[in-house]
Amino acid sequence: MTFYRANLCVALLLAAALFSGCKDKDAIKVYRVSKGERESLAPQTSEPARGGMGALPPMAAPGAPSARPSQVTGTAPANWEAQPLTPMRQASFLVKGDDGATADISLVALAGTAGGVLDNVNRWLSQLGQPAITAEQLANTAQHVGSAFGDVTVVDLAGLPEGADAAKDGRIVAGIASGEGKTYFFKMRGNAALVESQKDGFIRWIGTVRASESAPSHP
């Protein structure tokens, strides 16, 4: 019987080892990724648009229906292509240039100060692989434009993070407006030359954006 018992013990040990090695679904993972890797998230939808051999794709298609109608109106340049909105994006556009160059334009409204102007500018700089600046440097470089949401602090930031695609990245022109307990982020990010060519139109667009009639009193 000793032979049987030994075999049984081996079988039970193997089974225990097998189950102890199961995928740990609760484990928190910590890792580092290149700053060049931009979050390219499409909003998730319950029934993703797809084709093919029956597999469930990881994201909804960029052309998926928007989560809600826009709560702002504005006069965007004719060459900007409107993109589907998300609960966070009040406005979203894509502009295309030569040789596959693109730039992404968005308006996001968040409650509160959303980190403040300096923190957000430094966050954008870090996205471009650039060092942070001080409040004094920000004051010297920022320009101010008027909008329906109040004074907008506009910054123009350049830099290409390592590993990033120069056709889609390299420059951010962004504006921040605060008022009525909310912060509005106007942002254009993409190919450096394309962003430069669109900068004037972007600043004019900021001036034209206002809450649409269906929107609440403070969007």
Place this chain on the structure above:
Amino acid sequence: MWCRFFHVISSLKLTVICLSLALVLVFVGTMAQVNFGIHEVQQRYFQSLFVWWPSGSQGFRIPVFPGGHLLGGVLLVNLVAAHVRRFRWTWRTLGIHLTHLGLIIILAGGLFTDLFSVESFMRLAPGETKNYSEDPRAMELAVIGESDKDLDQVTAIPEARLKKGGTIGSESLPFRIAVRHFYQNSRLQPLDKAGQNALPAATEGAGAQLAVTEVPPAIAENDRDLKSAVIEIVPMRGETAARAPVTWLVSGQLGEPQTISCAGKTWRLVMRPARYYKPYSLTLKKFTHETYAGTQIAKNFASHAVLADPERNENRDVLITMNHPLRYRGETFFQSGFEEGDKATILQDVYNPSFIAPYVACVIVAAGLLFQFGYHFVGFIRRRKTGHAQ
């Protein structure tokens, strides 16, 4: 006692009981798909040790039936034990031993696949490069902070951990995350559209302008739950202990990271499909989708990509088509789908360390059966010849 236990575990009665229970489990599980959908049923009935009641509850529950893992595990142990108990080496029984060995490999391989395989997807638009795949069924809360000039540090909290609730801490974060509510399936609506009594989902960020509603879990095969959570950021050193709780809504439906500030640094919060990073990357050069002339019937899908692996000095073109997956570093990339308008290809990435088991098992079972039938056939011919001679 050991002897008795060994006799029970190796008995044919146990085999019959397990197979009968498996029959019932498959029937009940199949019927349950009407209410829960195939994915949920797989988890509850087949990829578990027990079927629990009430199902899906995080609180008190009792096991009401053995699950697929338990039945498969017991069958495997039963088969091995029976083999050990009755094993007698003769040429006459070699075929039976081989056939049983094949069955053991199939059972063990099935269990290994369930326990260790990972299925995910990689969506690539032309020109896009990715070194990670994503699981559309499982979400993660990624807290992204600046690590140094070139790198971001990501702390990824899996959905399963968020579901448990409570407070979550990590050495990589200067704050803890308290889960106030987890929504298995939810819909977000702007406050003004959600009715007069609607309350904001959170105090900060996008959640301050959105209402969240819990909806029943998705059942259809291609539907999926839209998971959301309301979390509170709790600083470690009580820097805002006297302040009212600051809550944030995180959801895959938001589509944009939100920024929080804590301990003098900024962090991005985003709920996204769980990611599996790889030491290599794929860049899509071109996706082709051919149809039969004059029809919309698919003839061929093909992804022309570049595989780059700095660790192994690999940089080569690869072609992934419907019946020709890419196998690399233990993972297999299948041409799985595409986005409408052929805007992107969708590759299914399968990591299955025991993928070879069914092939090996089938060969062994076939060899065993051939030998067994051949042995008896030759014996029969011999006896027949002897009979004629006599």
